[in-house]
Amino acid sequence: MGNPGLSEARPVSDTSSLSPGTGERPVLLILPRMHGFFSLVFQAVGQAHLAEKAGQVPVVYFNRHCPYWSDAGYQGARNVWTYFFEPLSDVAVGDLFSADRARLESGTVDDFQALAQGSRVVVTDLYPDVVEYFSPLGVNFDRNFVHGLMKKFVRLKPALRAKVDDFHQAHFGSQRVLGVHYRGIEKTQGAFKDGVVLRRTPGLKQAFLREMGRRIAAEPGLRVFVATDSVQFLEEAKDAFGEAVFCREARRLESNDEAVGLHFSAEARTHGPMLAEEVLLDALLLARTDFLIHGVSNVSNAALFLNPRLRHLDIEVKYGRTRIYLRREFYRQLRKRLPRVAKLVQRTESLLRRH
Secondary structure, eight states: OOOOOOOOOOOSOOOTTOOTTTOSSOEEEEOOOSSOHHHHHHHHHHHHHHHHHHTOEEEEOOOTTSTTOOTTOBTTBSSHHHHHBOOSSSOOGGGTOSOOHHHHHHOOHHHHHHHTTTSSEEEEOOOOTTSOOSOHHHHHHTHHHHHHHHHHHOOBOHHHHHHHHHHIIIIITTSOEEEEEEOOTTTTTTEEEOSSOEEEOTTHHHHHHHHHHHHHHHSTTOEEEEEESBHHHHHHHHHHHGGGEEOOOOOOBOGGGTTTOGGGSHHHHHHHHHHHHHHHHHHHHHTTSSEEEEOSOHHHHHHHHHOTTOEEEEHHIIIIIHHHHHHHHHHHHHHHHOHHHHHHHHHHHHHHHTO
16 A cells, blocks of 8 residues: 655645735635644635635734643644644735734634735635534545645655654554544434434444444454544453554543533643644544545544545444435535525425424
């Protein structure tokens, strides 16, 4: 298998015609949301794609309103994006505004929009309709497209690339490896809410273990790389499959805390950059496995986008949620092709549910 990952190319944006703040080319300033790490990555990638199409210079600035921010900075950087990745362009947020660092680091969307008045800077914190994450079917349809965007816009810092390579060499080697991504939130309760539908699918954890067992039985000697935020799931996997299971050292949640989600836990408030690095490295390693077992998560989506040839099994689709995801994909395609019809259908459906 090849070595899937992120590009080491130079910045894609030619900023030679841009002067600080008021250059000839407009700037798209991409600000953070309080969401998981790969939701933020996909947000930046999608907005950078739209900026390129619009002739704008993309600038990602994830300040203290990002859940992975640290007041002390991280690895010499004070922008969550550049904790881990190279800038998207040669323009920094400090080039755009006459404001001190403290003001920029604490600035909200409204603050930056006020600063940008009268300039060629457009400010956004929106997740654009570019990188699909909500529909598992849509993720599969878009894997090659998003892979290209990731290679173009997301450039991993060399120190992190070295960590991935070192772990891969030490623990994967030439052996075949099954990747498993299990997220504790929602899974232990077995509940899933889709706006209209509330269904209970008990035993998802057991379904993961069952599918892992089938793979191991069919291929003796198979190793299993587990990426999870759940202490309990990791322990059960090790109990079931012994030395075949391995993982990276990472912060995880006990069962009582899983419903909160790791990126909204107390750990995130004190170790945000480390949590982000851990999930990033796990996704990069999952992308190097030979087969991936997973649920619906942006971490597993990232692995599938990073390696569009990676074969996989979505546990949540297989075990009883297929109808929900078919419905999601129907609306996604309808919105792309006939947005007015999509709105009419959704309004009609909403009206019918009230009666």
